[in-house]
Amino acid sequence: MQTLSELGYARTSLREIAQNSEFSHGVLHYYFTDKVDLITYCVRQYKARCVLRYDQTVATARTAEALAQGFADGLVATLRDEAFMHRLWYDLRSQALFEESFRADVLAIDESLERMIWRIVSRFGELGGTPLTVTSPVAYAMVDGLFQQALLRYLSGSENALPDLREHVVHLLSGLTQPASSQA
Template sequence: MTDLRMTKVQKHARNREMLTAAAQSVLLQKGFAKTSLREIAAAAEAPLGTLHYYFNDKSELMVSAFRAHQKEFIEGIRRIAAGPGTVPEKCRKVAASWSEKLTLNSSAYRIWYDLGNQALFEPDLRPVVREMEGFQVAALTELVQSGEGLGHQTTLRIRDYYLPMLGGLFHRFLQRSIFGDPVDPEQQERAFVEVLDLLLMELDGVSAR
């Protein structure tokens, strides 16, 4: 008979996920600066001491919430990258996916920028920002490479040029949505496609040399 009882490790992981989801909900509504551990505990319907048992402080909770959201986002890119179609077709699928996510749930991305801003003042948050940036670069690399792997210099270009461009678009469309300005989903998608097309054109130029 299968043992339906959860192990301590499974229970610990489940409880951290539950608290992370509650933290994500409150952080998205109020931001890091205005969120208290007591509010997160109330959202999770858990004693405040439970938060302190599973997380050292609010910063660790924010990192956990950020990682959970980033993991889903990056896995979405990788699923498309591993799927059928040419590289340009996959890039367009990714652009369409990003536009859809921003249109349906733009506020879910506020935590990215909140964490990045907070990391300017809290050194303990900087490693996770670098870590997730590395995952984003790796996912974009998987998306745009065909057959042969990309060289180190091209990967640096993705990190230092194209990733900031895409991040800037996310920030701009997120800001417009939150401020109540009308945002055309097709405009969002075209903007992402244009940046990815620039990257593909650069890669074509490199491969032709």
């Protein structure tokens, strides 16, 4: 995973991964048919953990504001601590536009991430007593867009990338619900 996240899809081979791990090239070939198989396996495992990361925040938040802050703080922490893994995900997602062999896995991962975001957004609306103004795909696209922009800025050395992500996510969540005064 470290080699993949550092070099990306195009610059990584099974041989390169083997050289940077405790496994031989033969062992990797035994378990994985090719680089695509290994990469999709690794990213699926990583993203499966990511999807569960916010469940505790959703379960324990007592107010919409606490949920928004907890979610924003979680996004900032994962971007800061695992930026290279997220970079690998965006690389894989982009490669799926060209490599058909990635598409089914990327679509499945994308759907799980969308469901994760929808759990958060739906709970935010419930806690605030306000109806949502967007659909699940739109909410996911907005959060994902903010996260991807912040990732690029963070990897480029921007000191504001993390605090801006936190602020933008909290603001975005507030904008995804209809204010109480306009519910009539």
